[in-house]
Amino acid sequence: MVTKLDNLFRWRPDAEEFSKPLQFKKPFKLLFDRLPIGVDNNRIDVTLSQEFMDRCRLFVRRSMLHDVTENYWGEPPPPPDNKDLQALREGYAGLMELTVDRARKYNRLEMVQLLQFSVVKFLLQLVGQEYDRLRNQVQRAKSVDSHQSTGRSVQLHDRLVLLARNEAAIRYRITRRLFREMLKIENMRLSKLRKSVLGQSWPVPKPLLFNPMLQLPSLWADEQVMSHYPLVCTDREDQDGFDRVNRLVTGLFAEFLPSWCWSVDPADPFDATCSDIQTTARRHQGEQGGLPGYTESLMLLKRSLQPTEYENGNCSWLDIPENIDRIVYSVKHRSAIRTDYDAPRLRVTWENAKWPGFHHRLMKRILKAFQGSRVELDLLACHAAPGVYHELNRQVPVRIICQYLSGRMTKRDLQRKLNSLQGKAVPAQVIKVLDRMLLIIRRMPAPRRRRRIFSFLRHFALFRRDLKQAYQAHVAMHRIHLLVRPEDIELSRRNGSLLEFPLRVELKPEQHRIRNHVIIKADVRGSTVMTNELRNRNLNPASHFSLNFFEPINKLLESYGAKKVFIEGDAVILSIFEYEDTPYQWLCVSHACGLARKILQVVDNQNVKNRQNDLPELELGLGIAFSDEAPTFLYDEGREIMISPAINRADQLSSCSAAVKRSEYGKRLGRGVVVLAPAPREIINKESTDKLIRYNVNGIELDFPAYYKLKSELSFRRIELDSGKRSNNDHLLVARYPDLEGHMHVLVIREAAVTVWDGEKAGRQAADGRCYYQVISDPEMIAYAIEQSNQRRRPLPDISGTTAEEKTTEPRLFH
Incomplete structure (x- = not known):
């Protein structure tokens, strides 16, 4: 403890x-918030190239079989x-x-991050x-052999035992090789490519992406862990090791670290046991997005x-392991703290002349x-x-040796452990x-012991940093939903939430992405x-x-680019x-109006036959509603189901x-x-969101968004009606539009x-x-509008502006 006298002198x-x-180092910033959420409303939907996945699967399958048998x-x-290895490298490249x-073209750096974490x-x-x-x-071969008695059952049983006993080593070697090959192609080509095109070599930092902790089958797999880190902090039976x-290291440097870097309050216990964590990890390992390393790293971080x-990714100087060497070897050690490592003084200087004295006291305290x-x-x-x-x-398991x-195991316990080994x-x-x-450890010279301590400080900083970064990587990967099933x-x-990463040879014509849509509802009455x-x-x-209604309508759909949502x-x-x-086809409301007119003509023709056959006449009400966004699609046993607020709106209009x-x-x-507004005392249909009453008999009504979209599509001429044709202060708007086959049509809108x-x-x-x-x-009304338009031959008035009344109901812009 530092005394006041120490502070004075x-x-x-x-x-x-x-x-x-x-x-x-700068904290890593994950840019996934810019990406759309997938169909599960939680994760980001991603699909990787099928050819790339097949190459990887073939390479891993052959590598694992060779590794196990050898x-x-x-x-x-x-x-x-x-060739298999080269195909994998070229696929990733x-x-x-x-x-x-694509990231350069659309300024979407987050797509590179998403690809790297997805792979x-x-x-x-x-x-x-x-x-x-x-x-x-x-296992299947063993089961078949037990029925056929071929004599291989014992051999297959032994193979299963060996597989189970060496699972961690097998998985580690294959995973390690995959990451090594990825890193090679990154260093040779891809990091340079990103630097030249995007100005940034590593959108995801290299130590985070190629973190050895991600490649470990488990933090308790001692044989694999010791290749990268000291085994001090990963004892399955010593949950408080890390x-x-x-607590010791951050306590030594507490006054030089930010407060968020200190250890957690010991009064706030973490009551999950190591076995609980392992059970949870195994349970979630088979789930989409479930990787056991996430649970293990979270356990250590949450305890300490x-x-x-670790959640915000804050970084201090302790997250650079090299800083430990910069501190320890910044001054030539005096005899009391001298090590057997005669390292040259590092080129790191603290300007204050009193630094050597403080450094000596700090090393002694450590x-x-x-x-x-x-x-x-x-x-x-x-x-x-x-x-x-x-x-x-x-x-002999390395943990027993440790x-x-x-001194944590007596010789008697060691003898019992060794006898139980097979x-x-x-x-x-x-x-x-x-x-x-x-005996060698007990007689180790003091300078060498000191070097071991200082070296461990550096390795602990590395372990601590990699643990935090492994957690960040797992959080990022947990947000990714890798889709495989075609459905x-x-x-x-179809919902516009899929982010695809194909190879160039797999590129198809650009998928149609829906920007907006219009719904037409034809409500048939009298049926x-x-x-x-x-x-x-x-x-x-x-x-x-x-024969007289549905089939004639089906023949009209192609000319107007329409699809049947469903028949209700x-x-x-x-x-x-x-x-x-397809901007040249952005006339969806115009086409909807034309199609609605054609549908009414079908009904009119059918009614002529009905009158001739003394049958009741059909009555129709049509509504056209526009939405300036793509609809949502669901699938029920292969059937596509569209969800859109425009459907309910069209239902009201019809x-x-x-x-x-x-x-x-x-x-x-x-x-x-x-369209009528109810008197204050009237009770209207509770399903009408605009609180209006409608009369629609063989008529077609547009909603406000459809009308404003229509004005953006066509250039209208305004026609004032003669007194004999006028009602409710109405007037006509006339324009022409092409259908998808290139035929021109007249469209007349009545505003009342x-x-x-x-x-x-x-x-x-x-x-x-x-x-x-x-x-x-x-x-007759259409002919009248055309006649009036042709007689006047005056420039079309500007009706793109809106009145004060219109501004209260005008929706957001569509273009």
Whole structure:
């Protein structure tokens, strides 16, 4: 503890001065928030090139079979051909090159990040899948042999045992090779490509993407962990190992680290056990997005670090392991802290002349802290254990060696452990080797012990940094949903949420991406009465409607680019989409109006036949609603289901109030559309969102968004009606439009004011000044509009501007 006297007479730098000569790194910023959420409303839908995935699967399958048979079964097949490896490299390079090109074109750096994390996740899952496949293959062969008695059952059983015992080593070697090949192609070509095109070599930092901790089958796989980190912090039976060391190290440098870098409050216990974590990891390992390393890294971090540090990705100088060497070897050591490592003084200087004195006191405090705890014995034992493990031909688990050399296991317990091993290790010989190493550790010269402590500090900083970065990588990969099933891919693609990474050879013509859409609902009335009448005459209603209504409508769809959404009883719902890559066809509302007119003509023709055959006439109400965004698609057993608010809106527009129609006022209206506002005392249909009453008999009504979209599509001429044709302050708008076959058509729109309905008749104009819009289908009115337009021959007035009344209801812009 630092006393006040120390502060008066012993200089110490403040946090800023201490860290000034040290290196810092910028926190990694994940850009996934810019990407669309997938169909599960949680993760980002991604599909990788099928050819790339097949290449990887073939390489992993052949590599794993060769590895297993060579190391455990004997008689290995040939290793994977160099062509397989080259195909894998070129596949990954092809994915990256195309993604970089798109990232530059659309300024989407997040796409490169997404590709890199998606490939890493795919490879990690692939190794696990291929291991399970190989194990199941042997298991099936064993089951077949038990029935056929071929005599191979014992051999196959032994192979299963060897597979289970060496699973961690097998998976690690294959995963390690995959990442090594990825890193080669990254260093040779891809990082330079990104630098030249995007100005950034590593959108995902190299230490994060190629973190050895991601490649480990488990943090408790000691044989694999010791290749990268000291075994001090990853003892399955010592859950507090990492927390104990982290508390010691951050305590030593607490006054020079930000407060969020300190250890968590020991009064806030973490009550999950190591076995609980392992059980959870195994349970989620088979799930989409479930990787066991996430749970293990979270366990260690949650026990020791503040959430602010590892969840937000905060970085301090402690996250650069080289900074430990910069501090330790910044001054030539005096005899009391001298090591057996005669390192040259690093070119890192603290300008204050009192730094050497402070440095000497800091080094003494570090050595005292380690030597006064069990950590020194643990680190010395874990440093020596790998060498002993190889000396014993890997016959004794390295964790047992660590525990005995550190004094955590008695000789009696060691004898019992060795007797339980099924290997060929002779307990007496093993104990002799371990006792010899234990004597070496106890007689180790002080300078060498100090060097071990300082070296461990650096390796612990590396472990701590990689643990935080492994957590960041797992969080990023957990947000990715790798789609494989064709139906899932198609569902996401239709909803506009799929992010695809193909190879150039797999590129197809650009997928149509829907930018907006319009819905047409044709509500057929009188069909029930007609159906009963047809049955009374022993006629088939289904064939009658199919031949005279549905089939004629189907023939119209192609000319207007329409699709049938579904048939709902006696109502037909159609849709017309606008696609981003076909701007010359952005006339969806114009085409919808033309199609609606044609549908009315079909009904009119059918009614002529009905009158001739003394059948009830069909009555139709049509509504056209526009939405300035793509619809949502679902799939039910292969059937596409479209979801859009425009469907409900079109349903309202096509409706007809029975009260208005039965009234004397309604009986005089004939065919067409009239929209009424209820008097304050009137109760209207609760399903009408605009609180209006509609009369729609063989008429077509546009909603406000459709009308404003129509004005952006066509250039209209305004026609003022003669007094004999005028009602409700209405007027006509005339324009021409082409269908998809190039034929020109005249479109006439009637704009009229909404009037108040008092229960018997329509009266004054509605107080809010709202208007409604009708597509004219009456041939006489269309001829009149054309005649008036041709007679005047004056420039089209500008109707693109909006009145004060319109501004209150005008939707957002569509172009």
